[in-house]
Amino acid sequence: MIAFNGFFIAGAIICAVAFLVAVIATAIRRYPDDWALIGAAATEVFLIVYGIAAAIRQGGGNSVAGDPLEFWGYFITALIMPPIAFFWAISEKSRWSNAVLAASAAVTFVMLFRMEQIWQ
Amino acid sequence: MSDKPRNSRIVQAAEAKSAENGPKPSRTTGLGRVIISIYGILALAATVRGVYQILSKFDEAPTAYILSVISGLIYVVATISLASPKRGAWMVSLWAVSIELIGVLVVGTLSLTHPEVFAHPSVWSGFGKGYGYIPLVLPIVGLWWLYRNRNERHA
Numbered sequence: 001m002i003a004f005n006g007f008f009i010a011g012a013i014i015c016a017v018a019f020l021v022a023v024i025a026t027a028i029r030r031y032p033d034d035w036a037l038i039g040a041a042a043t044e045v046f047l048i049v050y051g052i053a054a055a056i057r058q059g060g061g062n063s064v065a066g067d068p069l070e071f072w073g074y075f076i077t078a079l080i081m082p083p084i085a086f087f088w089a090i091s092e093k094s095r096w097s098n099a100v101l102a103a104s105a106a107v108t109f110v111m112l113f114r115m116e117q118i119w120q
Numbered sequence: 121m122s123d124k125p126r127n128s129r130i131v132q133a134a135e136a137k138s139a140e141n142g143p144k145p146s147r148t149t150g151l152g153r154v155i156i157s158i159y160g161i162l163a164l165a166a167t168v169r170g171v172y173q174i175l176s177k178f179d180e181a182p183t184a185y186i187l188s189v190i191s192g193l194i195y196v197v198a199t200i201s202l203a204s205p206k207r208g209a210w211m212v213s214l215w216a217v218s219i220e221l222i223g224v225l226v227v228g229t230l231s232l233t234h235p236e237v238f239a240h241p242s243v244w245s246g247f248g249k250g251y252g253y254i255p256l257v258l259p260i261v262g263l264w265w266l267y268r269n270r271n272e273r274h275a
Binding site: 067069070073076077080081084085088092094096097099100103104107 | 149150151152153154157158160161164165168169172175176
């Protein structure tokens with residue numbers, strides 16, 4: 001449980017930083033900021049690591065408290081979102097590209113929070 | 121009112137962009153892309169959730185779960201039509217966004233007056249409370265955005 005809470009804290013920090021960077025970029029940039037894009041990539045990398053850890057946990061018999069189908073449904077939805085946001089952001093050069101990345105980071109956090117709730 | 125000049129940076133940026141890349145409806149650029157993304161997220165969330173509810177516990181609340189999927193599909197239609205430069209997409213968007221607004225108001229009200237029918241959550245129950253009231257706010261934003269870009273109505 002402690003290890004997984006560590007995951008949650010790490011994920012929350014990554015999402016928060018990615019969100020803040022993207023919000024700042026929305027204010028000061030008129031094109032998709034590199035750091036905002038890196039933020040989206042970081043949330044995606046985190047989700048992959050989180051998914052592998054969750055799969056190992058489930059395989060190890062320490063299963064989800066809630067419904068596994070619901071957990072993995074949330075996971076897959078969360079996983080496909082940052083890449084779509086990423087490509088949607090770079091397909092147009094405007095400040096709003098950064099706002100798209102901010103929205104993606106915020107929603108990733110909400111989904112991570114829900115996944116933790118289902119797990120415990 | 122329609123003759124009012126637009127000094128919006130978004131519109132200017134969109135116009136500059138369409139000038140260099142050929143025509144592209146301003147509905148699908150700039151701030152529109154943020155609105156479309158939020159629609160996309162909601163479409164994904166509502167549809168996946170609705171499908172999950174139907175697969176796992178359809179018998180518990182068929183009405184609420186069918187509604188979940190239908191609302192999800194309407195968000196999908198809205199997302200695609202808002203992003204589409206095709207002829208007629210503006211009108212499809214107007215229909216989809218209007219149905220969402222009516223849906224969230226009707227289902228939101230019914231979930232308070234007839235909680236037994238809508239005991240199980242859908243995007244629209246409690247006026248979208250479970251989704252931070254985004255389902256209530258988003259159609260209003262969507263209608264405003266379509267109104268701003270009403271010159272694309274017959275485009």
